[in-house]
Amino acid sequence: MSAFSRFTPLIQSLPASVPFVGPEAIERNRGLSVKARIGANENGFGPAPSVLRAIAEAAPETWKYNDPENHALRQALAAHLGCRPNNLAIGEGIDSLLGQIVRLVIEPGMSVVTSLGAYPTFNFHVNGHGGRLVTVPYVNDREDLDGLLAAVRRENPPLVYFANPDNPMGSWWDADSIVDFARALPETTLLILDEAYCETAPEGSTPPVGALIDQPNVIRTRTFSKAYGLAGARIGYAISTPGTAAAFDKIRNHFGMARISTAAALAALEDQSYLREVLENIGRSRERIGRIARASGLLPLPSTTNFVAVDCGRDGAYSKAIVDSLMEHGVFIRMPGVAPLNRCIRISTGPEADMLLLEQALPQVLKTV
Amino acid sequence: MSAFSRFTPLIQSLPASVPFVGPEAIERNRGLSVKARIGANENGFGPAPSVLRAIAEAAPETWKYNDPENHALRQALAAHLGCRPNNLAIGEGIDSLLGQIVRLVIEPGMSVVTSLGAYPTFNFHVNGHGGRLVTVPYVNDREDLDGLLAAVRRENPPLVYFANPDNPMGSWWDADSIVDFARALPETTLLILDEAYCETAPEGSTPPVGALIDQPNVIRTRTFSKAYGLAGARIGYAISTPGTAAAFDKIRNHFGMARISTAAALAALEDQSYLREVLENIGRSRERIGRIARASGLLPLPSTTNFVAVDCGRDGAYSKAIVDSLMEHGVFIRMPGVAPLNRCIRISTGPEADMLLLEQALPQVLKTV
Numbered sequence: 055m056s057a058f059s060r061f062t063p064l065i066q067s068l069p070a071s072v073p074f075v076g077p078e079a080i081e082r083n084r085g086l087s088v089k090a091r092i093g094a095n096e097n098g099f100g101p102a103p104s105v106l107r108a109i110a111e112a113a114p115e116t117w118k119y120n121d122p123e124n125h126a127l128r129q130a131l132a133a134h135l136g137c138r139p140n141n142l143a144i145g146e147g148i149d150s151l152l153g154q155i156v157r158l159v160i161e162p163g164m165s166v167v168t169s170l171g172a173y174p175t176f177n178f179h180v181n182g183h184g185g186r187l188v189t190v191p192y193v194n195d196r197e198d199l200d201g202l203l204a205a206v207r208r209e210n211p212p213l214v215y216f217a218n219p220d221n222p223m224g225s226w227w228d229a230d231s232i233v234d235f236a237r238a239l240p241e242t243t244l245l246i247l248d249e250a251y252c253e254t255a256p257e258g259s260t261p262p263v264g265a266l267i268d269q270p271n272v273i274r275t276r277t278f279s280k281a282y283g284l285a286g287a288r289i290g291y292a293i294s295t296p297g298t299a300a301a302f303d304k305i306r307n308h309f310g311m312a313r314i315s316t317a318a319a320l321a322a323l324e325d326q327s328y329l330r331e332v333l334e335n336i337g338r339s340r341e342r343i344g345r346i347a348r349a350s351g352l353l354p355l356p357s358t359t360n361f362v363a364v365d366c367g368r369d370g371a372y373s374k375a376i377v378d379s380l381m382e383h384g385v386f387i388r389m390p391g392v393a394p395l396n397r398c399i400r401i402s403t404g405p406e407a408d409m410l411l412l413e414q415a416l417p418q419v420l421k422t423v
Numbered sequence: 424m425s426a427f428s429r430f431t432p433l434i435q436s437l438p439a440s441v442p443f444v445g446p447e448a449i450e451r452n453r454g455l456s457v458k459a460r461i462g463a464n465e466n467g468f469g470p471a472p473s474v475l476r477a478i479a480e481a482a483p484e485t486w487k488y489n490d491p492e493n494h495a496l497r498q499a500l501a502a503h504l505g506c507r508p509n510n511l512a513i514g515e516g517i518d519s520l521l522g523q524i525v526r527l528v529i530e531p532g533m534s535v536v537t538s539l540g541a542y543p544t545f546n547f548h549v550n551g552h553g554g555r556l557v558t559v560p561y562v563n564d565r566e567d568l569d570g571l572l573a574a575v576r577r578e579n580p581p582l583v584y585f586a587n588p589d590n591p592m593g594s595w596w597d598a599d600s601i602v603d604f605a606r607a608l609p610e611t612t613l614l615i616l617d618e619a620y621c622e623t624a625p626e627g628s629t630p631p632v633g634a635l636i637d638q639p640n641v642i643r644t645r646t647f648s649k650a651y652g653l654a655g656a657r658i659g660y661a662i663s664t665p666g667t668a669a670a671f672d673k674i675r676n677h678f679g680m681a682r683i684s685t686a687a688a689l690a691a692l693e694d695q696s697y698l699r700e701v702l703e704n705i706g707r708s709r710e711r712i713g714r715i716a717r718a719s720g721l722l723p724l725p726s727t728t729n730f731v732a733v734d735c736g737r738d739g740a741y742s743k744a745i746v747d748s749l750m751e752h753g754v755f756i757r758m759p760g761v762a763p764l765n766r767c768i769r770i771s772t773g774p775e776a777d778m779l780l781l782e783q784a785l786p787q788v789l790k791t792v
Binding site: 059313 | 486516
């Protein structure tokens with residue numbers, strides 16, 4: 055294939071790798087059809103009826119660019135979170151914000167600390183800006199706060215990434231441990247505290263917004279993709295000091311937000327009673343996944359997210375065989391990418407119809423792999 | 424404001440500048456209300472009824488991430504354009520694609536050739552990656568192909584930007600001149616041929632897709648924001664060789680496209696009869712703007728876009744006074760940013776209600792400024 059000859063050396067060194075293959079690509083490549091879409095930690099309980107009404111109302115206005123200042127959404131989020139609008143930066147999902155943050159702080163060769171097996175899309179962005187990943191293994195299926203802090207002290211990196219609750223394991227730390235970790239960091243290391251799953255987390259595991267909001271080296275990222283059921287809308291946000299939040303304005307795609315998506319997010323935020331309903335459904339589905347796993351002799355790990363990591367007791371090849379075989383039954387799930395986490399498969403919560411398909415397919419699959 | 428202390432030197436050197444202030448911000452800052460939104464080259468004729476139906480159908484599925492390969496949209500665009508899907512890269516509007524292209528080729532200090540007064544968002548991305556803008560003045564309100572080529576030969580830049588039809592002047596070149604220009608470029612200079620307004624351009628001004636598709640140093644960018652009336656959806660695409668198109672995969676936000684937006688773009692592409700209807704409306708509105716301008720003694724410039732640059736015959740301060748005063752009447756328009764283009768105001772086409780407001784307000788405004 056003939057390509058332009060003068061891409062930067064960094065670009066030329068990058069693989070055309072994709073952090074995640076989508077279920078649609080799996081369907082196309084394998085000639086299969088997804089019946090239970092429980093692999094991407096989406097929210098199969100779907101958006102609220104009030105959100106669908108907001109989308110319908112916004113649709114005829116989609117000829118207009120969205121407000122580049124995201125004024126209404128920042129106002130609403132600030133009121134909801136108990137902070138000020140200038141503590142917030144809005145982006146096209148957390149993925150986009152992660153890319154922007156990496157660009158803000160990483161020059162080629164600089165080190166970035168994260169956990170071994172944590173979010174691949176973050177690693178994709180670090181590699182894409184020439185950063186050097188320094189990874190710390192999980193301990194007892196949790197990200198290792200002490201180990202991460204030790205790596206930070208050793209490496210003096212501009213950036214450390216930590217997710218609470220964690221993906222792909224579903225584990226979590228208590229709020230005090232997170233705050234202690236953030237306060238112990240040198241001011242020259244920026245913490246990305248990824249809280250994509252904070253809505254499903256139990257009381258006491260997410261630090262109050264005020265606890266870290268004055269610390270210029272902390273950015274917390276959140277999303278409407280998970281509990282709010284709007285993965286396809288691409289709305290994420292970052293919480294930080296006003297000075298740190300303002301840095302996004304230097305590089306972001308100011309007219310990048312979709313107008314209908316923004317209306318959907320506003321409506322979703324407004325409808326907290328629907329969110330509570332969904333959170334109950336997610337909790338019940340987590341238990342249901344646990345029962346299905348145990349009935350097949352597998353071990354569900356504790357989770358405070360909208361998915362459950364299930365220990366299959368063997369190696370990554372075994373887990374991969376289960377993932378691939380479940381897909382033959384139309385059940386789309388995923389698994390962690392590195393050992394020892396990859397002894398697990400990762401199953402997203404979802405409606406009972408999906409759980410029934412999983413319940414029927416899993417024992418059959420385990421007989422064959 | 425306390426900000427993180429270790430942003431890269433490049434980031435620290437950047438202003439928190441915004442390429443365009445949105446009409447919503449103008450409303451908030453000046454306490455005014457936009458009644459005729461004809462300043463951002465949006466399409467006030469709106470999306471097709473078939474697009475609104477597609478949005479309604481897609482809405483309940485917005486809990487799913489969009490297919491990261493954008494398979495369906497690339498297939499449909501390839502069929503429409505007469506190229507192959509791997510000639511295409513999809514992005515969150517042309518703005519996002521421009522940012523990605525700059526990142527693919529520009530390292531700090533490298534030169535980038537563009538016209539003086541051309542698209543500010545492109546310049547924003549060049550500055551954001553530390554590029555050095557080398558600008559060539561317009562000649563007779565057109566981008567100067569010979570001048571741009573001379574600058575390329577002098578500077579040996581990795582990147583040159585050219586829009587046909589042009590924004591902000593609405594002028595254009597014939598297809599043969601564009602092809603000659605592209606073929607005359609050294610293979611070490613990548614041409615961004617921005618064709619955001621190609622649907623409104625007359626026969627013979629847009630090179631056939633096949634004319635440049637084998638040239639690895641050409642990327643043509645197009646959008647659903649203008650003629651298709653989907654600015655708020657954020658769907659743009661790039662046409663190039665497969666090798667050049669593949670480079671986007673190395674850095675793009677793979678899950679960045681909104682699902683409803685993609686469904687809307689597919690439906691819009693399908694509904695070519697609605698597009699023809701809109702193009703007629705745009706053509707009539709261009710003439711209407713011309714008559715309104717002439718009735719006030721102003722000179723409308725020829726345009727093949729969905730806007731008209733109107734020569735007000737004096738300097739930028741005079742044009743700015745007109746722009747600001749029109750807003751007091753609820754008429755939102757914009758103007759070019761640099762001399763001598765800024766002797767003009769720029770008015771987007773729109774429905775008759777908007778034209779009536781313009782027709783009423785303009786003579787009053789001209790009496791006062």
